[in-house]
Amino acid sequence: MEKRFPISHVFGFITSMVLTLVAAWIALKTSLSFTVIMWIIGSLAVIQAGLQLFMFMHVNEGEDKKTQIINIGYGVFCAVVIVVGSVWVLNSGHAGH
Incomplete structure (x- = not known):
């Protein structure tokens, strides 16, 4: 078995961190209404959950x-x-x- 660098794991981790930071920035630094902020954060959370299913849980394998x-x-x-x-x-x- 050949060991190789887990580039998909690194990509998934960095993308998850970016999505988390975007959600935090939207919550703390924008003047959007509470409802809009919650919808954006919820949408980013669903995207991040899907990303983690494919990158870390290997759903496609x-x-x-x-x-x-x-x-x-x-x-x-x-x-x-x-x-x-x-x-x-x-x-x-x-x-x-």
Whole structure:
């Protein structure tokens, strides 16, 4: 097995850092409305998550693409249930015991 320099990992890391710094700059240095800032940061987060799936988790490698799609779908479902459930509980007064 030949060892080579992981250029895709370096590219993914640098791109992730740039996306994070852009999000921080938009949040701290622009005078956009709160809603616009949140949409931009959320969009950058989704882009960064996709980038990390391909660069670090090697989603595009392997033979069984159907299993990978099912696993990604299940991960997204779990994340949505956790976030939506947390927001629901915190906004409906269930946390005020």
